[in-house]
Amino acid sequence: xxxxxxxxxxxxxxxxxKRRRENxxxxxxxxxxxxxxxxxxxxxxxxxxxxxxxxVAQRLDTVLQTDGFFERLWKKLIKEQPYDAYFAHVVxxxxxxxxxxxxxxxxxxxxxxTREYAQAxxxxxxxxxxxxxxxxxxxxxxxxxxxxxDATRPVYWTLLHETTLRIPVGGxxxxxxxxxxxxxxxxxxxxxLQVLPFSAGAHPEMGKxxxxxxxxxxxxxxxxxxxxxxxxxxxxxVAKRKWASYDLLRAAALSPEASLALLESAAEDYRRCAxxx
Numbered sequence: 254x255x256x257x258x259x260x261x262x263x264x265x266x267x268x269x270x271k272r273r274r275e276n277x278x279x280x281x282x283x284x285x286x287x288x289x290x291x292x293x294x295x296x297x298x299x300x301x302x303x304x305x306x307x308x309v310a311q312r313l314d315t316v317l318q319t320d321g322f323f324e325r326l327w328k329k330l331i332k333e334q335p336y337d338a339y340f341a342h343v344v345x346x347x348x349x350x351x352x353x354x355x356x357x358x359x360x361x362x363x364x365x366x367t368r369e370y371a372q373a374x375x376x377x378x379x380x381x382x383x384x385x386x387x388x389x390x391x392x393x394x395x396x397x398x399x400x401x402x403d404a405t406r407p408v409y410w411t412l413l414h415e416t417t418l419r420i421p422v423g424g425x426x427x428x429x430x431x432x433x434x435x436x437x438x439x440x441x442x443x444x445x446l447q448v449l450p451f452s453a454g455a456h457p458e459m460g461k462x463x464x465x466x467x468x469x470x471x472x473x474x475x476x477x478x479x480x481x482x483x484x485x486x487x488x489x490x491v492a493k494r495k496w497a498s499y500d501l502l503r504a505a506a507l508s509p510e511a512s513l514a515l516l517e518s519a520a521e522d523y524r525r526c527a528x529x530x
Contacts, residue, residue: 262330263301266323271299273317293471303471304330304345306485338482340424343464343476347400348414350466352408356502357462359416361431363394364401364409366436369397370431378481401443407466411446412502413512415451418519423529429523435453447506448515454506457498465492465499 261275274284274295281299282292288309297303310327313410314320347353347364355362360369368391376382400406421428439446449456464476475486475495486492507515 260301262326263304267299267301267351268328269326270295270313270323273319273514274299277317284313284316287316291472296423298473303349304342307341311333340478342485343483344397346466346468346474346476346485347397348408349468349471350407351469352410352467354410354412354465354499356412356458356461356499357417358414358463359420360422360436361413361417362411362462362464364398365411365435365444366394366398367427367431367434368395369423369427373427377422379479389488401438404441410447411444412447412449412499412506414517415515418448418516421523425523425527429520429527432520432523436517436520439509439516444514445509446516447503448512449502449506453505456502458495463495463499465496 259457273362274281276283276480277285280292285292285295288295289312290305290309293302296302296304297308305323305327307324307327309324313323317323354366355364360374363371366374371391372387375387379387379390401409411417418432422431438444460479464478466474466476468474472487472489473492473496475492477484477495486495505510
């Protein structure tokens with residue numbers, strides 16, 4: 254399903270939600286209370302600005318007595334897009350965010366990956382996959398990176414653990430170009446970069462990639478990701494704790510200037526290594 258067709262389908266989802274809500278004589282706020290989201294979220298679902306998660310679609314069916322309609326439509330729309338179901342909603346939120354803050358303990362975040370780096374990562378996880386399948390995955394990831402090139406791009410702040418700079422994903426030449434790409438974005442003021450050095454020792458959020466997003470007219474959201482799984486957290490108390498952890502990481506990290514210098518030094522090491530192999 255093409256992007257335009259998928260958006261039209263989500264607009265149909267929203268129009269049906271509005272029609273059935275009004276038939277039930279419920280306001281957006283009243284329906285929101287019944288399905289455990291804000292009335293503002295219901296309005297954004299109806300306008301196809303935000304997409305509900307699976308459990309919300311299920312509760313909509315229960316409250317509006319629609320015999321599984323919204324859950325079935327949700328599953329169809331999620332299935333016919335290039336991302337795993339657990340991650341599809343995050344991609345939609347990235348496009349809406351006014352600010353994105355990421356913590357990466359071991360792997361370069363998808364929004365920063367070069368095509369070669371992404372290909373190496375997908376091959377590592379799918380060693381028996383054919384080239385066509387790998388290319389589909391890589392293309393979908395590259396499509397996400399376009400938000401950093403848009404005129405309305407979000408504020409983007411990335412914290413990388415030094416481990417991320419030292420694991421030679423794809424080999425020295427690929428890593429050299431990957432780190433050069435991040436340096437170019439940083440020098441071009443497309444992002445703020447900080448690196449947490451090995452010398453910082455123990456730190457919060459040691460294991461999982463973490464993404465914090467802010468929006469113009471919705472509460473902030475936190476996404477944490479492990480191996481083939483992810484959790485989207487928008488409960489206020491949980492989100493507040495994750496933001497506090499991110500602030501601690503920023504405080505312990507190198508300054509943006511020192512971080513860029515360390516990254517460029519690592520890139521030069523990879524270039525020298527590539528030239529001798």
